[in-house]
Amino acid sequence: MVEVRAGEEGFHPDDFEDEEVPHPRSWWTKYVFSQDAKVVALQYAGTAIFVGFIALVMSWLMRIQLAFPGALSFIDQDHYYQFITMHGMMMVVYVLTAVFLGGFGNYLIPLMIGARDMAFPFINMLSYWFYLLAVLILLSGFFLPGGPTGAGWTLYPPQALLQGTPGSQYGIVVMFASLCVFIAGFTMGGLNYVVTVLQLRAPGMTMMRLPMTIWGLFIATIMALLAFPGLFVASLMMLCDRLLGTSFFMPAIVQNGEQLAHVGGSPILYQHLFWFFGHPEVYIVAVPAFGIVADLLSTHARKNLFGYRMMVWATIAIGVLSFVVWGHHMFISGMNPLFGFFFATSTLIIAIPTAIKVYNWIFTIWRGDIHLNVPMLYSLSFIVTFVVGGLSGLFLGNVAVDVPLNSTYFVVAHFHMVMGIAPLLVIFGAIYHWFPLISGRMMNEKLALAHFWITFLGTYAMFFTMHYLGVLGVPRRYYELGQTAFIPPSVTSLNIFITVLALIVGAAQLVLVYNFIRSWRHGEVAARNPWRATTLEWQTPDMPPPHDNWGPQAPKVYRWAYDYSVPGAPRDYIPQNQPEARA
Amino acid sequence: MTPATPAVDRQHSGRLFFVVWAWLFALSFLSWLVAYFGIAGIPRWSLISVFMLAKAALIVAVFMRLAWERLALVFAIVAPLLALVAFISALNFEAVYIHSQRENYQGVKAP
């Protein structure tokens, strides 16, 4: 047998170094069936934002029903539950995951690591088309008899499949089918992001020189690749239960005096599989936001990121730990009580790396040269929102505190703060930050400031108030509260307050859309590297970057991403691809 | 483009693969024998598990050539799989608990 040294067997990447980026030849392959990660990113983000507006309108309708019961006569109980379900599912999976990984991931990963494109552009393109297909399947639920499913975004069996739940005939099938397609599509994209970060970095770009944005996207993608299988399998089994009459999750049930055909399934198994996906999913949304916000803070405070290595390891720790905390969503499900102890402990442990990150963000801006421009404002508002949401998470992570608070508005307030609004604020900040790169123009700052203050103050007031409702015991997912003794009249006025805010904040998002479209055409032409950032995406030969990102000369990396205000340097930042500090 | 010829000889002799192939046959056959002779209880499960893991190890190490990969790749692949073992055991534990609850409260007997 021939002696073979480790890693030298078979094919070597150096044998194939002449791989070229194929240039599109027609309008179709350039803008529609494009294999360019930057175009795929815009397609992903555009579709996701479109879905986001649908979900936003549904939250409006729910809020109107809660504040003024019966004001809109077409919102009956069924519609209300359908809105709840679709709002939740769309926002979590089809909007936030898609915007961060599909949008920012595709755009920023190749640029920030100094690659010419993703590793597999064709598969990357397919990923978007699968995503679009999943969205279309999901939306088709609105046009089917019975409408989309109204089982709540967690889609728990047995109720999700039982007659009487809205959409239990077609809507639920469409929902799970759409999730399966989404997961298939996401896997294609996810493979690309992981392999690209691992294998396609520029010379000099070590893992420990990656900007935190890339670390966030990278860890989130790995988590998604390993967490989505739980949802995928749960979806297939639910489809079997619904279509083939099997009993994976359906126990023996008597409905309306009639014994159903299901026997002996385990509904708790579904909850385990769902939350094995569901909890990492929270961090799939949060971790890229953590990364982006670290970069925004550092850039706009003109100061190096505090504790970069600690940040990286905290991100990794969050990624690993997020796989062992899923049971804290199930404290009252009837699972093994010993699990309650275990999951409460692991949940409190995950607060440690998260707290490390919060401290490091704050130390980063400590005595920095803070520019209070729009991306910075969004980053600061993110920290505020995230800290509040994170602290209420500590309440809910303890079994004894969770039992009374569970299924109240406290939970709604918690998760909207921590994984709804907080990542959304980062998305907005990131849009304002990278818009000059994408379009070559600046966004209108006045409109942006108006959008920021309305969005931040509005959402904060909305969801902070909900904590109070939760402590009062107002249950979530109720169509209307009616005359219940323990609910004081203040709840009604607060509900009106929240609804009015929700309408205003929702409408304010049109300002962003208007600003985006107007600035794309008529905005002030951006200077090269307008934020004076160090990361590679701003060092491209053109802005916006050309198809192969770098033109003839691919970049070389000499330093980490946070050389701001280096003493003795001529400028207050040194780009990653600049060899000498005194160039 | 002409494919580059490898500068160093980076191949294995085919013989190793035949040996592994034979082992796979033998292990499959052995686990089948366990079932054929109806060995039950703990011996059955431990024997089947051992044969299963041995086969899996052979396929991953030799056929998928993980044994010749550098540790960076080996570790990246194997470490998450260990997490799976924990997940599977946890849910097994849970399933047994649910069954015991059904026995307690629904008056059904263990099969």
Place this chain on the structure above:
Amino acid sequence: MPTDLTVAKKSALRQMTDDWSADQRVFRGVTWGKAMMWVFILGDAFIFACFLLGYLAVRHTTTEAWPNTAEVFTIHVGGKPIPFLLIIVMTLILDSSSGTMALAINAAHRRERKKCAALLFATVLLGLTFVGLQAMEWRNLIAEGLRPAHNEWGAAQFGSCFFLITGFHGLHVSFGLLFMANIARKVARGDFDDGRRGFFTGRRGRYEAVEIMGLYWHFVDLVWVFIFALFYLW
């Protein structure tokens, strides 16, 4: 080809930390495609693990007795009942296809076009036999009254798990066969020797495709090992 001669002298762990702290790539000597397939396999392993843990969980949870698989999967040969006969034959065939695949990869490393193509076609044939036998097994059991929702031998979940798990695995085999037949055709035609461009991707095919295909195929065999032990024999 650049090789780091100091590598062999370092301890494996040291080498690992060096690889993870290197620039450009973490997995040295691993092509992009191979890295992608490994990551995909990792995700797919989680999918199959979820199937198997779902099966084990419902098996433990259900209050009905689990059917005796040795009875269900028995085939009578000359009046004599032999348990798991079809299953062990299927297992040996899939193992063999893995063997031919491994040899095909070896041939691909040596750029032996004809040998590689022949071994790939042999793998496709063995794979087709496996799918055929599986279809036969499904037909037999359906004829005996096994349905996804109920059966006569015991817990209803037995049929559900059987059809879902073997079906999903069979789907993997079938998709693998489609791709493998295509790659075998490309090898035989010499696409990988003259650098012909792919129809969909517009990129040059390379012998590396055989190795990546092989990883997938071995993984499918690997999954079967667990299904064989945990679902059939357990």
